[in-house]
Amino acid sequence: MTPEATSTERLAEAARLSVLLSEQVLDALITKREVTADQGAALVKVARLLQDHEMEWPPLLTQVIYELVRDEEVASPVEIGPSKPLTDIFAGGFSRIFSKPRTRTDKP
Structure with a gap:
């Protein structure tokens, strides 16, 4: 198996698992x-x-x-971190989450 195929398989698995977690989160929201x-x-x-x-x-x-962004919008932007409350993770909305520069600790 080539490294590219393995990487593609891993990404597909990550996407599949994200759907399972999304289902749990959506159920919690509902x-x-x-x-x-x-x-x-x-x-x-x-x-x-x-x-x-x-x-x-x-x-x-x-x-x-x-x-989550719509439900948890707050005024002040903060850094994303695992110990932060959910309202802090989604502070500033969708664009704030994905505009934050990636650091070594952010990478999976």
């Missing part, structure tokens, strides 16, 4: 349960990974990220 910061951060990280490799996001991932 039933008014809390979405953890780890769940939100994981969705953002996989979206960045797919974007970095020029792969289209699964539609459910797109929907859930837009829902």
Whole structure:
């Protein structure tokens, strides 16, 4: 198996897993349960990974990220980190999440 095929398979698996997590998060949103910061951060990280490799996001991932951004909009921008509350992760909206420069610690 070539490295490119392995990479493609891994990206496809990441996309598949993002759909499963998106389903859980959407269920939590619909039933008014809390979405953890780890769940939100994981969705953002996989979206960045797919974007970095020029792969289209699964539609459910797109929907859930837009829902989280819409529901959690706040005024002050902050850095993304696993220990931050979900409202801080989505602070500043969708463009803030994906405009943050990638650092070594951000990479999956």
